[in-house]
Amino acid sequence: LVGMMHYRAGDHQKALSFIEDIDSANAENINGNINLEKKEYELAYGHYKLALKHKENSLNAIQRAVPLTWLLGQWEEGLALLTRLHGPKVEERKKLALMSAFLIRKGNIPEAQALMLDLEQLYRGRLPQELEVMAAYLQTHLARDPVALRDHAEEACRGHDGLSCWLYLQQSIWE
Numbered sequence: 001l002v003g004m005m006h007y008r009a010g011d012h013q014k015a016l017s018f019i020e021d022i023d024s025a026n027a028e029n030i031n032g033n034i035n036l037e038k039k040e041y042e043l044a045y046g047h048y049k050l051a052l053k054h055k056e057n058s059l060n061a062i063q064r065a066v067p068l069t070w071l072l073g074q075w076e077e078g079l080a081l082l083t084r085l086h087g088p089k090v091e092e093r094k095k096l097a098l099m100s101a102f103l104i105r106k107g108n109i110p111e112a113q114a115l116m117l118d119l120e121q122l123y124r125g126r127l128p129q130e131l132e133v134m135a136a137y138l139q140t141h142l143a144r145d146p147v148a149l150r151d152h153a154e155e156a157c158r159g160h161d162g163l164s165c166w167l168y169l170q171q172s173i174w175e
């Protein structure tokens with residue numbers, strides 16, 4: 001508790017001196033936060049993973065580790081962490097969007113497309129700009145539904161996404 005107080009007060013050295021011999025999720029989260037502020041991403045990620053070993057549902061560790069998995073290219077780890085993210089403050093649509101992005105980066109296009117279809121239902125056909133771009137990208141890989149590709153590319157183009165505008169233009173020129 002004293003280590004947390006020093007951390008929040010901005011005195012990281014004192015915080016580290018208080019938690020150095022403590023083996024708990026909170027101590028690892030503090031260590032991870034300090035490493036994160038220093039932009040030592042791999043060390044921070046390691047501390048968050050240790051925090052999750054102590055407390056597998058540590059919301060602090062999961063919320064900080066997920067973006068680090070993206071930065072570090074740990075797509076499988078990011079997906080695994082997202083499946084552990086539960087609770088009343090977790091917005092399901094955002095979680096599914098992140099999962100879809102991780103699946104795209106992992107190269108699992110069919111599974112990402114399945115999540116995108118779920119997202120289209122959750123958003124009632126009015127996807128946010130980022131998801132329109134992802135949907136157009138998925139359609140280019142699937143090459144099954146040119147109408148869906150055109151629709152997603154057109155919608156993303158309206159949001160000023162240059163690549164989507166190019167895709168939409170190509171759909172207009174070529175069958």
